[in-house]
Amino acid sequence: MRTCAAPPFATDSAHQCDARWRPHDLLRLRRLPAFDGEPEWVRAAFAGAPFAVVRRAQAAPGFIAIGVRGNGRAQRYGTWVESGDIEAAIAPEDLAVSLPADAERCALPAFALYAALRREARYLDALSWGPTGSAGFELVSGIPTVTVTSDLDLLVRTPRALSRERAKQMLNELELHAQRAGIRVDVQLETPAGGIALAEWAAGKPRVMARDAQGPRLIADPWGADATQAAHAAQPTLNAHA
Numbered sequence: 435m436r437t438c439a440a441p442p443f444a445t446d447s448a449h450q451c452d453a454r455w456r457p458h459d460l461l462r463l464r465r466l467p468a469f470d471g472e473p474e475w476v477r478a479a480f481a482g483a484p485f486a487v488v489r490r491a492q493a494a495p496g497f498i499a500i501g502v503r504g505n506g507r508a509q510r511y512g513t514w515v516e517s518g519d520i521e522a523a524i525a526p527e528d529l530a531v532s533l534p535a536d537a538e539r540c541a542l543p544a545f546a547l548y549a550a551l552r553r554e555a556r557y558l559d560a561l562s563w564g565p566t567g568s569a570g571f572e573l574v575s576g577i578p579t580v581t582v583t584s585d586l587d588l589l590v591r592t593p594r595a596l597s598r599e600r601a602k603q604m605l606n607e608l609e610l611h612a613q614r615a616g617i618r619v620d621v622q623l624e625t626p627a628g629g630i631a632l633a634e635w636a637a638g639k640p641r642v643m644a645r646d647a648q649g650p651r652l653i654a655d656p657w658g659a660d661a662t663q664a665a666h667a668a669q670p671t672l673n674a675h676a
Contacts, residue, residue, distance in 0.1 A: 438512035439469040443494035455498055455523055457629065458566045458589050458622075459488045460574045462522040463515055466502070476511050479504040483575040486515065487566075488523075490628070492647045499647075503571060503579070524574050526564030526589045532573045539578065544569050544586045547615035551588075555611065557604035562591040566622070585618040590632065592623045595657040601636040608632075625656035 455461065466480045480486075480502060489512055491499035498520070502511045533549060534540050540549070548565055551558065564570065567587030568579040588608075596604075605621070612619040621632035628646030635642055641652040 437471070437473055437510070439471065439514060441493070441497075442467070442469065442514055443497060447494040452493070452495075452498055452517065454517075455488045455520070456525065457488050457490045457624075458526055458570075460524045460570065461486050461488060461498070461500060461515070461520050462524075462574075464519045464521055466513070467515065467519075469513060472513070473504075473509070473511055475504045475509050476502055476513075479509065483571075483577045485571065485575045486513075487571070490645055490647050526566050526570055527562045527591065529564045529570060529573050534572065539572075539580070542580050542582060542584070543615045543617045544580045544584045547586050547611060547617060547619065550611050550615070551608065555607060557600065557607050558590065563588055565589075567620075583617070585620055586612070586615075588619065588621045589629075590621060590623050592625055592657075595655075596623065596635070598636065598638055601632060605632055605636040623656075627653050627656040627658075630656055 463480075463484050463486060466476070466484070466486070468477075486500035486502050489499045489501045491512070493499050493514065496517050497514050498517060500513060500515050502513060503509065504511075530552070533545060539545060548569060565573065565587065566589050568581075568584050569586055571577070572579045601623075608619050608621060622629045623632050623635060625644065628644040630642045630644050635656075641654050642656070643650050644653045644656055
């Protein structure tokens with residue numbers, strides 16, 4: 435996020451994100467609270483598309499960290515919303531069969547690549563996955579955000595261990611499709627330790643960067659006992675947010 439609002443709660447009351455909403459979920463909101471220092475473009479952007487993405491940050495009970503997007507990469511704003519203002523949540527995998535209704539939008543490289551992966555990506559078959567970034571936002575909001583040069587960002591849920599060899603095969607397959615489309619594909623694995631880049635895991639690095647609500651950290655095994663125990667310990671109970 436280029437700009438981020440100060441938390442509207444005491445930071446010592448913050449903990450892991452509410453388990454009902456996960457990073458990269460898109461939320462349809464009733465309202466967007468205003469905080470000091472909000473960029474000028476935010477109100478117009480939200481009026482045009484009342485959606486925001488869940489971001490990784492610790493929050494106090496009843497609050498969710500979100501990101502609002504405007505026009506272009508420079509217009510990104512990290513802020514906060516109250517759970518009572520959430521009307522609906524759409525996860526990336528909920529967009530499994532979604533494509534724009536307009537044929538010209540479908541022909542854009544990012545959407546063409548997405549359609550090809552849904553038909554042909556063998557190494558994604560048994561996994562839960564879907565688009566994030568500009569493609570995911572457009573499919574949910576209906577606002578044209580994908581351009582002819584947009585990359586395709588994907589989230590792949592991997593609650594169980596993904597071997598380095600399978601990760602490499604998956605990456606090779608996806609990059610081959612991306613080369614045919616003439617754009618890049620950027621894949622994040624959602625693991626018990628947080629989000630890690632498929633490219634890092636496939637590269638065989640001894641430690642990879644895992645991102646969770648507490649920030650980035652280097653970890654050897656995102657599915658190991660230590661990572662799983664840390665993730666479970668950080669999750670709040672749903673009663674705390676009722």
